[in-house]
Amino acid sequence: MSFLFGGGNRSVEGSVDPAKIEMAVAELDMITDVFNRLVNSCHTKCISQNPNNHRYVEGDLLKGESVCIDRCTAKFFEVNKKVGERMSAMGSAAQATGSFGR
Amino acid sequence: MSIPEQSNANSSLPKQPTNPTSPPNPSPLNTSSPTSTKPPTLNTSNGNINKPKPIELTGFRSALSHTGIPHSVLTYKPKLPSRNWLIFWTLTTSISLSYYYDRRECKRIKEETINKVKDKGNEILKGGSLGLNRKIIVYGAKWPGDEDTDRSLRYFRKYVKPYLVAAGIDYELPTSPLHGSITRQIHSKILKERRQELGLEEIEPQLSLPGILSPEEYKKRELEGGIILVGRASFKEYMEGLKRGYMGKVDSWKWEDEIENKLEKDGIFDDNEPILSESKDLESTVTVEQEKSSNALSSSSSSSSIKSTTGLGFLSKSPIQTSNSTTNIIPSSIPEKYHEPKLPLPEQPPILLLPFINYIGFKQIPYMLLSFFTERFNVKQGSEAALSIINNKIRKFKLEENDLLNFDLNSENFYNSDSKDLINRIELTRKEYYENLKERIKKSKEYENGERQLNSEEEKLGKVISLKELKEERKKKELRWMGNLEGWNIIKPENQVTWDDRWNNWLNVFELPKDDE
Numbered sequence: 001m002s003f004l005f006g007g008g009n010r011s012v013e014g015s016v017d018p019a020k021i022e023m024a025v026a027e028l029d030m031i032t033d034v035f036n037r038l039v040n041s042c043h044t045k046c047i048s049q050n051p052n053n054h055r056y057v058e059g060d061l062l063k064g065e066s067v068c069i070d071r072c073t074a075k076f077f078e079v080n081k082k083v084g085e086r087m088s089a090m091g092s093a094a095q096a097t098g099s100f101g102r
Numbered sequence: 103m104s105i106p107e108q109s110n111a112n113s114s115l116p117k118q119p120t121n122p123t124s125p126p127n128p129s130p131l132n133t134s135s136p137t138s139t140k141p142p143t144l145n146t147s148n149g150n151i152n153k154p155k156p157i158e159l160t161g162f163r164s165a166l167s168h169t170g171i172p173h174s175v176l177t178y179k180p181k182l183p184s185r186n187w188l189i190f191w192t193l194t195t196s197i198s199l200s201y202y203y204d205r206r207e208c209k210r211i212k213e214e215t216i217n218k219v220k221d222k223g224n225e226i227l228k229g230g231s232l233g234l235n236r237k238i239i240v241y242g243a244k245w246p247g248d249e250d251t252d253r254s255l256r257y258f259r260k261y262v263k264p265y266l267v268a269a270g271i272d273y274e275l276p277t278s279p280l281h282g283s284i285t286r287q288i289h290s291k292i293l294k295e296r297r298q299e300l301g302l303e304e305i306e307p308q309l310s311l312p313g314i315l316s317p318e319e320y321k322k323r324e325l326e327g328g329i330i331l332v333g334r335a336s337f338k339e340y341m342e343g344l345k346r347g348y349m350g351k352v353d354s355w356k357w358e359d360e361i362e363n364k365l366e367k368d369g370i371f372d373d374n375e376p377i378l379s380e381s382k383d384l385e386s387t388v389t390v391e392q393e394k395s396s397n398a399l400s401s402s403s404s405s406s407s408i409k410s411t412t413g414l415g416f417l418s419k420s421p422i423q424t425s426n427s428t429t430n431i432i433p434s435s436i437p438e439k440y441h442e443p444k445l446p447l448p449e450q451p452p453i454l455l456l457p458f459i460n461y462i463g464f465k466q467i468p469y470m471l472l473s474f475f476t477e478r479f480n481v482k483q484g485s486e487a488a489l490s491i492i493n494n495k496i497r498k499f500k501l502e503e504n505d506l507l508n509f510d511l512n513s514e515n516f517y518n519s520d521s522k523d524l525i526n527r528i529e530l531t532r533k534e535y536y537e538n539l540k541e542r543i544k545k546s547k548e549y550e551n552g553e554r555q556l557n558s559e560e561e562k563l564g565k566v567i568s569l570k571e572l573k574e575e576r577k578k579k580e581l582r583w584m585g586n587l588e589g590w591n592i593i594k595p596e597n598q599v600t601w602d603d604r605w606n607n608w609l610n611v612f613e614l615p616k617d618d619e
Contacts, residue, residue, distance in 0.1 A: 057224065063270030064223030067235050
């Protein structure tokens, strides 16, 4: 995404710029949101089930936790992708039928 | 002289089995006494019911009789329920107890093993968040006769995976949808390695990201890991894959392309009668008609279809046609010595053989029931297998020393008769498909040549099924059929496990505890 910033600022100073920046900000927000959710859900699943328990067994990452986190993130992204595909299919179907019927 | 007593024995006298039948005489209640020997008869509404004599209380009970405890309670004698109830309770309790015992044992074994390996999972990961765990690959072949291809992997997931998870070992489960998929996967993997080593194929450029491993590190990680083969079928397929990979040629090979080439050469999509039978009379007509083929889609195959026998290519086993492939390596340019297997053969990751039987079919229902009540044996086996992986007990595979080539031989007795019929079934399905295909090709061609308009169904869909789509569909089906046939040839009970004498002392196996005996 850095190319968005680099390209936007240095080139034409005009009305297009704020729009691009807006887009970039929105995209960044989305990505941060996905990241935060991922971290939360995988942390809850793999490291400590109780979010109020602020105690770790060890300071370093344990083997079991590492395997769990690998698989958790892989699954998360796969689910994300599948849901995204499904939504875009729904979206295009809705467009084709004139977005009728929800 | 009867002592008038408050007899509590009115309506609650227990019936004595040895009750003498006495003529009922109505008499007042008060004349009954516990010590009288005459059967007292009570004034009841019917007046005809026999009442047994009240039971004599002895010892401490007679003392207690004055405390107000009912007489029947003091004279209680436990007795068995009736025959029918006995049968019912015996059956119910035995079945449910065996179920509960079995499941409790399973839980106990599982907990025990997990406690043994928990510490390994709670070790610190070397390398912090970018460190690597041991990773094992699990191959589970499709069980013959079962349309569900996931059974062997499910067996693994249920019986072995919990311990690996507890020990912090990563696992990968590649899918093998057809018989022989494992063979093909292993074959292409080994072939790629060999070709890259010989310089026939280029190594993909490596991304320079922090998590990416160099090829050596990748290989090292693979060797540290391990391979699990679930069931004898997977074992056979794996060994066959090793043979094809290491002992075979190094020509570039991709299975789907091979099948595609085969399919293009039989003239199903040409402007002629498709050939379904192997009858030799059709050969001459085929040659003549193929020469007047003008269909654009068959242009690639028409040049090579001049040879009459290739019209029957899809039924016979034609050699790999590399001359009309678009890949860059021509077989003749690879010197002969490259094809030789490179001895000593490279190290392979250690193998764990996990026995597995899948009961399917009506005749195997007793076995299914038995296995429902004896899951603890499966759990025990799985836990031993997992322990041997986790503790890394490795041994060389020497043919003389152990009987591993007969691993799980009795599981082949459980192959369904349906499964043995696979070849016939595939042939039948194929014949039907090709008969229908003829019609559909004709219709499609007519439309494309402008000879007809859309009919009503096609107008509804908005399109006609084009020849390209028909070809795709056919290719997919043929891939399945041919794949399954090839795989069945590898795993059928008549064929032994592939073995080459040069492989002695090459492979490593994880040692299961009971092999020590």
